[in-house]
Amino acid sequence: MQKKYRISSEKEMHDFARRIARIAKVGDWISLIGDLGVGKTIFAKAFIAELGFDGEVSSPSYALVHSYDPPATKVSIVHADLYRIENDSEYLELGLDDALHYAIILVEWANKYPMRLPDNHYTIEIEKISDNIRDITLNIYGEGVSRWA
Ligand SMILES: Nc1ncnc2c1ncn2[C@@H]1O[C@H](COP(=O)(O)OP(=O)(O)OP(=O)(O)O)[C@@H](O)[C@H]1O
Numbered sequence: 760m761q762k763k764y765r766i767s768s769e770k771e772m773h774d775f776a777r778r779i780a781r782i783a784k785v786g787d788w789i790s791l792i793g794d795l796g797v798g799k800t801i802f803a804k805a806f807i808a809e810l811g812f813d814g815e816v817s818s819p820s821y822a823l824v825h826s827y828d829p830p831a832t833k834v835s836i837v838h839a840d841l842y843r844i845e846n847d848s849e850y851l852e853l854g855l856d857d858a859l860h861y862a863i864i865l866v867e868w869a870n871k872y873p874m875r876l877p878d879n880h881y882t883i884e885i886e887k888i889s890d891n892i893r894d895i896t897l898n899i900y901g902e903g904v905s906r907w908a
């Protein structure tokens with residue numbers, strides 16, 4: 760299933776991320792794709808907040824992966840950034856394949872590394888149109904299709 764949206768503020772990005780968070784389940788993989796500064800981390804912050812986390816969500820650019828677990832969140836979330844991943848062993852070290860068994864996976868720069876995606880995944884491509892306007896292309900594969908109204 761593919762849908763396209765144009766949003767015109769950061770708040771609308773928060774609303775969009777919250778809608779996705781409400782249908783996401785353990786084992787879902789969410790790829791966030793788009794150039795520097797389009798809003799991938801802004802999406803992730805609103806997503807993680809919707810699932811109950813009220814602390815600081817920082818960009819995983821340096822640590823490469825951050826985990827959020829109950830009771831701070833309703834469900835475990837693993838937030839990763841593949842920008843600096845250059846080979847299989849670096850990718851495998853992140854443990855994302857294993858995390859799929861117990862968490863929702865959010866991946867910035869998912870297009871930087873060719874991993875095998877699980878059946879239930881979402882791709883969210885964000886394009887910057889102007890300072891505040893973004894075009895979003897949402898693709899949902901697998902069980903999420905029937906959960907997206
Ligand atoms: N409609 C919008 N949606 C999302 N972010 C917006 C929007 N309008 C303005 N912004 C601004 O764009 C910036 C997006 O930054 P963010 O860190 O989320 O980008 P990113 O895609 O994660 O970049 P990077 O590739 O460096 O990780 C923020 O400063 C945010 O305030």
Ligand SMILES: [Mg+2]
Pocket residue numbers: 799800801818867
């Ligand atoms: Mg980011």
